Amino acid sequence: MAVINLKNRQIECKIVYYGPGRSGKTTNLEYVHRAFKKQVAGRMISINTDGDRTLFFDFLPLGLGRIKGCDVKVQLYTVPGQVKYASTRQLVLKGVDGIVFVADSLTVRREKNMRSLKEMHENLKRMGLDIRKIPLVLQFNKRDLGKKGLPVMSVEKMTYDLNRQLKVPFFPASAISGQGVGGTLTQVLKMTLQYLQQEFKWA
Ligand SMILES: Nc1nc2c(ncn2[C@@H]2O[C@H](COP(=O)(O)OP(=O)(O)OP(=O)(O)O)[C@@H](O)[C@H]2O)c(=O)[nH]1
Numbered sequence: 001m002a003v004i005n006l007k008n009r010q011i012e013c014k015i016v017y018y019g020p021g022r023s024g025k026t027t028n029l030e031y032v033h034r035a036f037k038k039q040v041a042g043r044m045i046s047i048n049t050d051g052d053r054t055l056f057f058d059f060l061p062l063g064l065g066r067i068k069g070c071d072v073k074v075q076l077y078t079v080p081g082q083v084k085y086a087s088t089r090q091l092v093l094k095g096v097d098g099i100v101f102v103a104d105s106l107t108v109r110r111e112k113n114m115r116s117l118k119e120m121h122e123n124l125k126r127m128g129l130d131i132r133k134i135p136l137v138l139q140f141n142k143r144d145l146g147k148k149g150l151p152v153m154s155v156e157k158m159t160y161d162l163n164r165q166l167k168v169p170f171f172p173a174s175a176i177s178g179q180g181v182g183g184t185l186t187q188v189l190k191m192t193l194q195y196l197q198q199e200f201k202w203a
């Protein structure tokens with residue numbers, strides 16, 4: 001839940017990167033941390049990791065400066081994608097204002113993507129949130145692997161699997177090179193701030 005202080009004209013909101021294990025959520029935040037230095041407002045903190053696996057969450061604070069007269073701060077989080085960390089995912093999702101669902105383009109990860117999206121839907125419902133209302137963007141990550149000869153799904157197939165009902169903005173991406181990372185983040189921020197403006201009429 002965003003913290004909106006109209007008296008001091010300060011807004012703080014929370015964006016969560018959700019998705020199956022190894023889809024590239026932490027890699028997204030690492031790229032943002034490297035490439036958007038001007039907006040990075042503090043250290044990237046990875047709580048409890050095992051190699052490149054997130055066991056609790058990653059956190060990166062951003063400062064967007066003044067938007068419509070308000071000082072806007074954003075907190076980016078990632079969930080741990082491994083199946084066994086279901087309760088941690090619920091915990092990290094608490095108070096979410098906007099979501100990036102990071103799907104893996106590898107064909108072998110098809111089921112995992114769909115299962116994770118379904119779980120996210122259920123977690124949101126449990127928290128009284130509607131997946132069709134919350135600002136949500138899909139990212140089809142690891143597009144580069146197709147060019148390396150690995151079997152990846154077409155954007156059309158991933159759209160059919162994950163977005164035929166939701167119909168939210170989606171971005172092909174390669175988080176490792178940063179392609180599509182900025183576009184994904186910009187879109188979710190735009191949608192989240194618009195949503196908060198409507199909800200809290202701060203503009
Ligand atoms: N080729 C390629 N590899 C990627 C890309 N994004 C991430 N990876 C690699 O995939 C592996 C998993 O990436 P992470 O960012 O740790 O994945 P995660 O979603 O945070 O995984 P969990 O923390 O287990 O949920 C790492 O070895 C990354 O380097 C990409 O766009 N292309």
Ligand SMILES: [Mg+2]
Nearest residue numbers: 025026053054
């Ligand atoms: Mg991670």
